[in-house]
Amino acid sequence: MKDIKIISLKIAVLFGVIFTVTSGCERSLSGDVDFASFPVTAEVFIDGFSGGLEYRPFEGSKLDAFIVDDQERYEGTASMRFNVPNVGDPAGAFAGAIFPDNGGRNLSGYDALTFWARASQGATINEIGFGNDFGENKFLVTLPNMRISTAWTKYIIPIPDPTRLTNEKGMFWYSEGPENNNGYTFWIDELKFEKLGTVAQPRPAIFNGEDRVEQTFIGSSFTVTGTQTFNLASGLNQTVSAAPSYFTFTSTNPDVARVNELGVVSILDQGTAKITAVLAGVRAAGSLTVESLGNFTPPLIPTRDAANVISIFSDAYTNVPVDFYNGFFGGQTTLGGADLVIDGNNIIRYTELNFVATEFKNPTIDITQMTHLHVDVQVENPVNTGDFVTIELGDFGANAAFGGGDDSSGRVTFTSDTLKTRTWVPFDIPLTDFGLTNRSNLAQLFFITEGTNDTQPGTITDLLVDNMYFYRQE
Amino acid sequence: MNKRNRYKKGTLIMSFPGLLLLLLIFVHSGCSTDDTQTVVNFDELVLQDEFDMDGVPDTAVWGYDIGRGVNGWGNNELQYYTDRTENVKVENGFLLITAQQESFKGASYTSARLLTKGLFDQTYGRFETRIRLPWGQGIWPAFWMLGADIDTNPWPGAGEIDIMEFRGQEPTTVLGSVHGPGYSGGESITKSYTLENDRFDTGFHVFGIEWGTEYVNFYVDDVLYNQITPADVTGEWVFDKPFFILVNLAVGGTFVGSPNGETVFPQTMLVDYVRVYK
Missing domain, CATH: 2.60.120.430 (Galactose-binding lectin)
Structure with a gap:
């Protein structure tokens, strides 16, 4: 046993020497080495699908609500056309889809998804954004209730924290139903990620900025809702809903309440804990204080047929x-x-x-x-x-x-x-x-x-x- | 009119030989592009406040306007100006002027306005500051000058040079203007300068004028964006006598409109330095 130990020590020393020499060589090269990374392609849809982009409609939506339109466009040769169905349309009750690039892209160099849009009538698009990949949607961003008019207008959906998007698949998504029971059409063009440099003054919030207090029991759970607000070059304050994974959470008492990266607060023991959050170094407004009363006794499970x-x-x-x-x-x-x-x-x-x-x-x-x-x-x-x-x-x-x-x-x-x-x-x-x-x-x-x-x-x-x-x- | 000359950043803090060398380059390049251009040579520092001493601003340089003035300092401004540390102080190398939302002597906001009246004034020269601006609807910071004879020669007769004015709701744009008899208020001679892919409330920017006989040049950072001469003003040219400096942060008023529910308070304007050359 002793001999073997000595031999292995010698081998270890030998390896150590080789390693030192090797790493020494690598150090001199490292300045020229670029780490492999996902493509930084900014374009989503300019006059056609950008490389890797797919169309995946939501279940229950009108599957052919989206088409490429080479007649109506803001610039270039084509735009994205969305035909929102009437109420009762047998082909689907609403229009909604995701546009993923399943190869993933590195969007960390951009600060917003931007596009030009117009509609056949004044309308309010229920949800529009990015980060939806039909997977975990960890970095989902939604601009709710986007007002749209008949004039081509540029829209800016800011990225809550670009450093998180080093491998993002969800390039764009939307969901919209009829307006007053009536379908209509809207167009989107020049859809791309941009580094505007004017997306500023972040003011993140959880629970709509409220300091919530909840009495609860061991075994219960809550899901954090978050938003990020930026001031844009236009002076407009733009608020988007931001998935919990953009935030870093802190619990004052992790034995009582713990938050995972998907924003689920789990109650583990009796006591009080306050949950707060930080987004990209900025403390989020709002908090959740849970007062756990201990074990919960559920009512008897019904047994009737x-x-x-x-x-x-x-x-x-x-x-x-x-x-x-x-x-x-x-x-x-x-x-x-x-x-x-x-x-x-x-x-x-x-x-x-x-x-x-x-x-x-x-x-x-x-x-x-x-x-x-x-x-x-x-x-x-x-x-x-x-x-x-x-x-x-x-x-x-x-x-x-x-x-x-x-x-x-x-x-x-x-x-x-x-x-x-x-x-x-x-x-x-x-x-x-x-x-x-x-x-x-x-x-x-x-x-x-x-x-x-x-x-x-x-x-x-x-x-x-x-x-x-x-x-x-x- | 729009002479967008490119200045080298950092020119102003260079040693004299360096400045001389640079001036030679300027003279040379200036001649090659525009023979009529006036070459700037205000190189003698006569006033310099780097705000390096924590506490109250240097009383040898700065005084205060206190209160609400007449009609909100002539502009229906909403703030009450004080010299309290809540509104003005020097900290970590910066002059901090802070607008607070608070009930104070009948006003809903407080802030501060510093001025060199009676302490420093000058005819002609380079007047420059480096500021990170506040933001939001109804926020109105300014770095500006008034004719030193204003007590006997009422505005607009005394003249006003606005080196930098900013509407908090337009975070990428500043304005430089002159006001005088026959061209004041809404009829002032003005021009805006807009940053591309940047804004004034996220970092520091240099705002200055070069003021000589019969011209005022306005610049932001290394961009000269306007020159105003007697030919541009629709009245008497009054910019040939001493002016003093003001730096303030107003809230509301006709120029910007009132703050709204989305305006975030407090708002602080950070002044890195004020320098005057002759």
């Missing part, structure tokens, strides 16, 4: 189409909705609750074959005498629309003695208790916690809701 259930909100069943879990009505203060996910379990969380409606009117649902409403609720406030949770059902009647004299509604109230702080309470309410005239066009389900008289003031403001479904008692 799906054949006997019409589900509004449950991970155990396929839910009917729901318009919203927090519709806005006059006088309503309620925040939140179906935005809490704990270990894959979606939970509705309402805060500042006074009343709130879940609406499912497209289409309305027929519960005439059902006998009960089930819902699990958990009150997060201390429960005081006089507190209550009222559930109201609304049926739109034969016309299946709000109003028209055929609507009916009814309520059931649970008083404070049936509620318990931070404990799931399952309610199974016979539908007959609601006293509805009709049950074949049900469209609304309300939670009401604020009373209208002094004897029942109602102090509950924070409510978790899960497993909201109708069922037939066998």
Whole structure:
């Protein structure tokens, strides 16, 4: 064993000498060596597809919405023409596609994607940008609601941090639906990346610059939303949504909350942690403070046969189409909705609750074959005498629309003695208790916690809701 | 009129022999391109503030206008000028003039305006500064001069030379102007200079004039972009007497309009130096 050791030491010394000599030689050459890199091609579409560029429409879009137009153009011989379909077009409900160069390009020398555009009418393009490659979209950039007119106009979509784009595939993408149900056409020309030198004064933000505070539990997660704002040569402040990977995140307590490079905040333990971000050396406005209350006890998983259930909100069943879990009505203060996910379990969380409606009117649902409403609720406030949770059902009647004299509604109230702080309470309410005239066009389900008289003031403001479904008692 | 002569950067801080050599080159190249051109030779430094001493600006050079003036200093400007360190100080080699959004003595903004009135004035010479400008709608910084007889010869009779004016909402463009009797305010003799692929609020730029008998040359960095002579003004030429220097950061006013919800405050103008040659 000893001998072998000595030999290997000798060999190591020999290798070391060779290595030193070799690296010495390399050092003298390194000044002339260029590292291999992805092409820096700036052009995306000038008068035709640039090298490597592909057209990949979104699923469900009008596949032939994009064509090369050699009649209408800003400059040169051709432009990109996008035909947005009418509502109801059997070929597709919207126009949308990505234009990737799957070989990848090094865009770090540019500061913006620019193009000229005009449309057949004034319109607002829903989403337009770059960084979409049908993969991770790590460096996705979206300019939302881009106004476009009938005059050729130059548009600038700034790159949130060019140093990140050393191997980018997503050269361009867009998604646009009909305007007031009508299709129209827009053209884009001279689409390319540029180094303008005038994209300046970066002001990144996460969570729209708000300092958010969220109470949550171990196992829950949040996704950071980010924006980058630049001042352009025109004086315009241009804000784009920037994928989380452009940011570097910091957690004040990584044992409680941790953020990955895709911007997913994971809650790992009980305690408080504040998440902040930096984009290209600039501190982003906004933050997320999570107050983790510890372990979360989910409600019991429903076991009823799906054949006997019409589900509004449950991970155990396929839910009917729901318009919203927090519709806005006059006088309503309620925040939140179906935005809490704990270990894959979606939970509705309402805060500042006074009343709130879940609406499912497209289409309305027929519960005439059902006998009960089930819902699990958990009150997060201390429960005081006089507190209550009222559930109201609304049926739109034969016309299946709000109003028209055929609507009916009814309520059931649970008083404070049936509620318990931070404990799931399952309610199974016979539908007959609601006293509805009709049950074949049900469209609304309300939670009401604020009373209208002094004897029942109602102090509950924070409510978790899960497993909201109708069922037939066998 | 538009003589875009190229100056070598750094000329002004060269030693005298170096400057002489360069001047020889200029004389030579000047003759070969334009025989009528006036050769600049203001080479004796008479005022130099490099802002190297932290604290308040040199009181031997700079005084202050305080308050809101009449009608917002004649332009409906919105700021209240102070000499507080919140608005003006020297730090790390720069003069910092900062516009703040705050309620102060009836105004919604505060800022500062420094001037050499009663401390330094001069007829003719090279007046130069190096500044990184602030930005945003309604932000109006300037480096400029007024006739030293302004107390007895009211504006515009006393004359005004705007070496640099800037609209925060037009971050790539500065203006150089002269105002005098018959050509003041909106009728001033003015010209703008726009940077290509760069802007004035992201780095330092040199702004200056060469002012001699019957001409004022305006330059930015190494580009001479305008010359104004008596033939250009639509009234009496009043630029043949002492002028003093002002440097200020205004907020709002007719020249720029008011700040809006997107204007970021505070905004700071960084002045690297002010130098005057004769």
